[in-house]
Amino acid sequence: MDIILLVLHVFLSLGIITLVLLQKGAGATAGAAFGGGGGGAGSVFGASGSSNFLSKTTAIFATAFFINSLALAYMAANREVQTDSVIDALTAPAVEMPAPDAPAAIPADIEIPAAEGVEPTTDDIPPPAGE
Numbered sequence: 001m002d003i004i005l006l007v008l009h010v011f012l013s014l015g016i017i018t019l020v021l022l023q024k025g026a027g028a029t030a031g032a033a034f035g036g037g038g039g040g041a042g043s044v045f046g047a048s049g050s051s052n053f054l055s056k057t058t059a060i061f062a063t064a065f066f067i068n069s070l071a072l073a074y075m076a077a078n079r080e081v082q083t084d085s086v087i088d089a090l091t092a093p094a095v096e097m098p099a100p101d102a103p104a105a106i107p108a109d110i111e112i113p114a115a116e117g118v119e120p121t122t123d124d125i126p127p128p129a130g131e
Helices: 002-022 028-033 039-045 051-077 086-091
Strands: none
16 A cells, blocks of 8 residues: 555656646746747647646645645554664674573582693692682
């Protein structure tokens, strides 16, 4: 339904532009008073000229344009808001990974054998957290 109203909106706007450009300007009657042309356009649309036909058609198109604008605004205001965006889908992890368990503290009373050829020193070992 949105697409249909948008296409109609474009056609109505182009129709209004065309109809306004076809109409005579305010200075056209002054030019005709001094012998200007314009006889051909009057014969196509009747004795009164094109002003009545084009004015009424422009008013119809303008009314339809405003009604269509209100309908589009109403539909846009009452549209369901989607909270998911493409960027959120790309940056969010697909599956949450469980946090790894913290390594267990080594009790102080257990002796850990030193590697061969390495002399054990107590300078490198920090004191236990409880002391």
